[in-house]
Amino acid sequence: MILNIFIIFISTVYLSCQQSLESPSQWSDFMVTQPRCQTVNLDGWASISCEHNAPVTSIVDVRLNRVSEGRNEMLCQKGKNDCENIVMYPQNPNKCLFILLKLGPEDMDATYQCEFTVKKDGIDKTRTGTPTRLRPDFVVTQPRCQTVNLDGGASISCEHSAPVTSIVDVRLNRLSQGNSSMLCQKGNNDCENIVMYPQNPNKCLFILLKLGPEDMDATYECEFTVKIDGIDKTRTGTPTRLRPVQNVTDWDCVTPPTPPALPTPAPHPQLPDLIWILIGLMALLLLYGCVITCVFIRLRVTSQSHSIVHHENSTYVEMRKAPLLAK
16 A cells, blocks of 8 residues: 555656656747857858757747847748848758848848747747847958159058957068968068058058069068957958159159249139120120210200200390481
8 A cells, every 4th residue: 555655656756747847838938049249241241140949859930130220120031032132041950040141331230130939839939039230341451552762662551440459460461473471470570671560459551671673573462360259350451562663863852942932823814704804894885885975965955955945035136226316
């Protein structure tokens, strides 16, 4: 009897433990992980890896949502083959990769959220990850051409756009006939005929000395390595080509004395200006002639009117000598 009670107790405990292990509460709070930040490549694409830890062999749904200004917009979904500029690549039941194409500046202001829906014991559970923010990849800029001075020296300014406060490495490489050789590197103090001057964390100046004719056939490439999210990223610029000074003599290097400042002559009016000036003069002469004519006519009319009034008010008296009376 006691043995039967003990067996029933053990069976009850075992079944309750098994049910608790298989209950949805053990997996309902599964997590979705995705990168906090992702770098956009120079050709405008980026990838976001979405992963969950639910103990299932298949997923009901997976989505990539765009979160912008408090609004949630679905960009791509499992089973949707016409996702615009997005490629979805399921790697396994717990992981999916989204590749975003043709990203523009406006896409950097939004965040991107992974969403998984899984089924266990007939119950659908949906969880989302912490949204991923995109950021542009850094670029390296340097001059396309640089002139070599008469003393055989030239300078190449290298600059990058990564949002960092320090750089892991910076180099100047020489490219010639398909071969690349490092000329100078950060921390290398014995660069032959090259002086490296770091101006700030984003800019470095290389001064090349004792350049010869054979150095004109090569190109010179800037290379930066920076650390972003714990990952070293290396980028290079468009190589700089050196060019010699053409047709320069010693006399050209002497600064001539500055001539005294001469008064600046008035600019000659152009043909349209002359035409408008002539038109203005002609209009002024015409106006002046009209005024003179009007004044003359008015004076003439006034004088004639005075003459007529004078003749109307006057009485003609014929003056004759009186005859002499006889005494």
